[in-house]
Amino acid sequence: MSKESTYIPRNGFAKWFDQRLPLPRMLHDNISAFPTPRNLNYWYTFGGILTFCLVTQIVTGIVLAMHYTADAGLAFASVEHIMRNVNYGWLIRYIHAVGASMFFLAVYVHMFRGLYYGSYKAPREILWILGVIIYLLMVITAFMGYVLPWGQMSFWGATVITNLFSVIPVVGTTITEWLWGGFAVDNATLKRFFSLHYLMPFMIFGVVILHIWSLHVTGNNNPVGVSVKDKQDTVPFAPYYTVKDALSLVCFLILFAWFIFFNPNILGHTDNYIMADPLVTPAHIVPEWYLLPFYAILRAIPSKLGGVLVMGAAIAVLFIVPWLDTSKVRSATFRPLYKQFYWIFLVNCIALGYLGSQNPEGLFLVASRICTAYYFIHFLIVMPVLGLIEKPRPIPESITKAVLEKLEIKNSKEEAKA
Amino acid sequence: MSKKDTKEPSRRDFIFLATGAFAAAGAASVAWPIVDQMNPDATALALSKIEVDISQIERGQSITVKWRGKPVFIRRRTDEEIQMASRVDVNSLPDGNARNYNLTADSSATDENRALDDNKEWLVMVGVCTHLGCVPKGQSLGDAKGDYGGWYCPCHGSHYDTAGRIRKGPAAKNLDIPVAEFVNDNVIRIG
Numbered sequence: 137m138s139k140e141s142t143y144i145p146r147n148g149f150a151k152w153f154d155q156r157l158p159l160p161r162m163l164h165d166n167i168s169a170f171p172t173p174r175n176l177n178y179w180y181t182f183g184g185i186l187t188f189c190l191v192t193q194i195v196t197g198i199v200l201a202m203h204y205t206a207d208a209g210l211a212f213a214s215v216e217h218i219m220r221n222v223n224y225g226w227l228i229r230y231i232h233a234v235g236a237s238m239f240f241l242a243v244y245v246h247m248f249r250g251l252y253y254g255s256y257k258a259p260r261e262i263l264w265i266l267g268v269i270i271y272l273l274m275v276i277t278a279f280m281g282y283v284l285p286w287g288q289m290s291f292w293g294a295t296v297i298t299n300l301f302s303v304i305p306v307v308g309t310t311i312t313e314w315l316w317g318g319f320a321v322d323n324a325t326l327k328r329f330f331s332l333h334y335l336m337p338f339m340i341f342g343v344v345i346l347h348i349w350s351l352h353v354t355g356n357n358n359p360v361g362v363s364v365k366d367k368q369d370t371v372p373f374a375p376y377y378t379v380k381d382a383l384s385l386v387c388f389l390i391l392f393a394w395f396i397f398f399n400p401n402i403l404g405h406t407d408n409y410i411m412a413d414p415l416v417t418p419a420h421i422v423p424e425w426y427l428l429p430f431y432a433i434l435r436a437i438p439s440k441l442g443g444v445l446v447m448g449a450a451i452a453v454l455f456i457v458p459w460l461d462t463s464k465v466r467s468a469t470f471r472p473l474y475k476q477f478y479w480i481f482l483v484n485c486i487a488l489g490y491l492g493s494q495n496p497e498g499l500f501l502v503a504s505r506i507c508t509a510y511y512f513i514h515f516l517i518v519m520p521v522l523g524l525i526e527k528p529r530p531i532p533e534s535i536t537k538a539v540l541e542k543l544e545i546k547n548s549k550e551e552a553k554a
Numbered sequence: 555m556s557k558k559d560t561k562e563p564s565r566r567d568f569i570f571l572a573t574g575a576f577a578a579a580g581a582a583s584v585a586w587p588i589v590d591q592m593n594p595d596a597t598a599l600a601l602s603k604i605e606v607d608i609s610q611i612e613r614g615q616s617i618t619v620k621w622r623g624k625p626v627f628i629r630r631r632t633d634e635e636i637q638m639a640s641r642v643d644v645n646s647l648p649d650g651n652a653r654n655y656n657l658t659a660d661s662s663a664t665d666e667n668r669a670l671d672d673n674k675e676w677l678v679m680v681g682v683c684t685h686l687g688c689v690p691k692g693q694s695l696g697d698a699k700g701d702y703g704g705w706y707c708p709c710h711g712s713h714y715d716t717a718g719r720i721r722k723g724p725a726a727k728n729l730d731i732p733v734a735e736f737v738n739d740n741v742i743r744i745g
Contacts, residue, residue, distance in 0.1 A: 292688065296709065299687040314589075318598040320623035320682075328592065415618055415625045415681075417688040419708050435710060440685060440726055497711065 142169050166352055171370035172377050173358035175539050179253075180356070181377075181384035182246040188385060189239040190344065194337050196232040204284065206330035208323035211286035212411040230400040236278050237403045238392050240426035243271060251457075252478055254466030255357040261458040263350040266343055268454045273340045275427065275451075280333040286326060287408030288418050294321045294329070296421060300434075303441040320414060360538045361466030362531060369535040420495070428492030429485055433511070435496040436504040446508065453515045460515055462523025470529045474522050481514045598622070603745035605737060608676075616693045618681060621744050625681035625689050626732065627705075628742065631716065636674050638703060639665040639717035647728075648720050654731040663728055668717040670734055670742070678734045678742060679718045683707040685725035690714060705729070 143161040145151040154161055203222050205214040218225035247267070250256055256264035283294045298315050302308040317324030355364055364370055371377075395403070403425060407418045423431050433450050437443035453460075468475040484507050491504040532538035604621050608628060611617060616629040631639075644650055644662050651660070652667035661667045670676040681689050685707065691697040692705035692714075700706030700713035702721045707714075712723030719728040734744045 292709075296686040296688065299685075302687075314593050316594075317592055318594045318623055322598075322623045324592075324595065324598065414623060415620065415689060417690075417707075417709060421688065421709050435724075438724060440724060443724070495711075 141165050166348075168372065168374040170352065170373040171355070171364070171367070172373050173356050173364055173369060173535055174371045174376075175358050175360060175535050176356065176377065176380070177359055178380070178384055179245065179249040180358075181381045182242050182249065183351075184381035185242045185385055185388050186239070186246060187344070189235060189242055190337065190340060192235050193232065193239060194341070196228050196235065197334070197337065199228050200232055201334060204330075206284070206327050208286060208326050208412070211284065211326060215285045227396070230396045233404065234392065234395045234400055236281065237395070237424070237426065238388070239274065240278070242388070243274065244426070247271070248482060250357075251481075252468045253357055253359055254361055254461070254463075254468070256458045257461065257466050258458070259354045260350075260357060263347065263354060264458055265455055266347040266350060268451070270340055270343050270347060271454075272451060273336055273343065277333060277336040277340065278424065278426070280329040280336070282424060283326065283329045284333060285408060286412045288410045288412055288416075289405045289408040289421070291321060291412035291414065292417055292421050293423060294325065298325075300444050300447075303444045322414075357466060358535060359467060360469060360532055360535060362533075362535055362538065365534050422493055425489065425493075428490075429488035430492070432488045432492035432496075432504045433508045435492075436501070436508040450511060453512065457515065457519070460519045462520050463526065463528070464523075465528040465531060470531050471522070471526060472529060473526045477514065477518050477522065481511075481518075484510050484514070603743065606742050606744065607740060608742055609740040613675070618693050619744075621680075621732065626744055627677070627679050627681040627693060627718070627729075629677045629693075630675055631669075631677055635703065635716040636665065636669075639668070639715060639719075640674070642715065642717075642719075648722075649726065649728045651728065652731070653728045655733045656731065656735075663717075663719055665717050668719065668728075668731060670731075671736070676742075677716075677718060678731060678744065680730040680732055681705075682730070683709065683712055683725055684720065684727040684729065685710055685712050685723070690729075 141161055141164075143154070143158075143164040145154050145160075150160065153159075200218065203214065203218045203225060205211055215229070218229050220226075222228075250264065250267070279293070279297060283290045298312055298321065301315060302312045304311060313319060315325070316322065317328060358364075405422065405424075410418075422428070430447050430450060434443045434447040437446050463471060463474065465471055468478055488504065488507045488511065491500055491507060494500045496504065532541065602622055604619065606617075606619050606628065608617075608630075611628070611630045613630050614632045614635075616627060618625045618627055620626070642665075644664055647663055650663050652663045654661060654667055656670075657667055665674055668677065668679075670678050681693070683690050686709060688707050688709035690705035690707040690712070692699045698706045698708070700722075702713050702715035704716045704718060705714040706712070707723070707725065710724050712725035713721050714729060715721050717728075718731075720726070732744055734742055737743050
């Protein structure tokens with residue numbers, strides 16, 4: 137969008153159309169001919185995978201809405217109706233339910249890739265912030281979707297999460313009753329969650345367009361983190377990256393299909409196959425796996441208001457990451473210290489996820505407090521300080537040079553073997 | 555800019571501001587119904603009073619009834635439970651407020667201020683944990699009742715005593731006591 141157009145209409149009709157609506161030109165410049173760094177690895181294919189996930193969720197969701205009934209008395213039975221009576225209903229519902237997990241799996245890979253290669257650094261701050269907004273919208277959408285089957289986990293998950301708002305001083309109760317449309321989670325709550333769950337994917341779609349627009353203004357970051365300097369550094373998106381994205385997507389779909397066809401319920405919770413009962417709370421309330429780290433943070437803080445604030449801060453801190461990282465070097469490949477802290481941080485996040493699934497007592501509680509503290513230490517102390525004290529390794533002059541050097545090393549190794 | 559600031563406001567400036575203010579007021583007046591429609595509706599408000607028959611409840615037994623979509627615990631306490639609750643020093647409680655909507659907002663959390671009747675036999679409270687809204691265990695005979703013999707919330711580990719007061723765990727407040735009264739010896743009205 138910021139570059140000169142390379143589109144040449146092939147025939148008279150194309151020329152006529154281009155002068156009236158340059159849609160083919162936009163697609164040509166931004167998809168087929170879009171100059172992309174030549175050294176992107178497979179971690180860079182998750183943007184495409186995520187687009188696929190969004191479309192899958194929207195398509196299956198629209199179909200499910202044709203058979204689902206958003207009513208506290210009927211919702212649970214209508215989901216069973218989809219599973220038992222609707223043609224291929226079981227398949228469509230499992231794609232949608234497993235699809236949510238796969239969507240989060242892909243988004244976490246995508247985010248951690250950005251953290252490793254410094255994709256949030258200038259000039260990509262807005263690109264990163266838009267990504268965090270998409271993630272936040274995804275969390276809200278997934279939470280509302282989980283309420284719709286109206287099982288025990290749906291109901292009590294909704295109760296616990298909406299009660300988070302009650303910690304707001306003075307107006308807390310008013311806000312929670314406004315969210316519920318009553319004095320507890322009930323029919324009114326279910327209906328509005330359904331309406332918003334249908335709306336939000338389209339909001340996500342809108343922000344995704346802004347995200348891609350911003351990406352196409354700044355251009356892709358790449359594994360060496362050096363900006364594109366001349367034409368030699370790039371290849372056209374098609375066919376180079378369409379093929380690479382396609383291969384990656386197929387591998388992703390194999391895992392996706394394994395869950396759908398062999399273990400569709402492993403990521404869910406059995407309690408959600410019991411209909412919602414407002415008078416009985418299940419023994420263990422846990423969110424879906426992709427929200428467990430935040431749940432661990434919420435429960436690590438011994439005060440109610442504090443827990444909610446710290447959990448909010450855990451997402452809010454992502455917005456300012458571009459300004460917390462003081463290093464001018466983008467890629468962790470050339471940052472010997474940051475690279476180590478990056479892996480510690482990743483392990484810390486996985487540990488938080490595990491702790492979120494356990495009862496917050498004894499050693500688990502101590503561990504979740506340590507991990508919560510480290511989560512913030514990484515962003516607020518490690519990131520700013522490392523940029524000041526770390527001595528980065530020499531950075532390649534250009535993408536092409538980095539690629540050729542790698543090739544030379546590979547060739548000489550092969551020669552030595554021969 | 556500075557040159558413009560010193561000028562007298564023109565009629566055009568006035569019209570611009572007046573039009574903007576008019577549009578803003580119009581937008582706000584349309585926005586309010588869209589916000590307010592989400593508040594509890596007439597059917598939710600209509601269910602705000604119930605009457606409960608308590609004639610079948612023996613001492614040491616509890617029942618759970620639904621009021622405004624929430625569980626309400628009604629317990630007829632044993633002498634032992636009443637003694638346990640009365641012995642506690644109010645100043646040592648995490649929440650010293652009675653949280654009783656039948657009393658003034660600053661009433662202290664004594665057992666007298668928690669129980670419904672003068673004999674302190676009847677305890678009526680909203681069975682919703684004041685932490686994040688789970689229903690505490692302790693109504694059924696086999697339930698875990700926590701370290702203080704009252705109720706225990708399994709979600710995040712809050713312990714309530716035999717007067718429904720928070721003693722240990724992440725919850726900050728005692729269980730709420732709703733507006734309630736005896737209609738006669740056998741019926742309690744809640745709400």
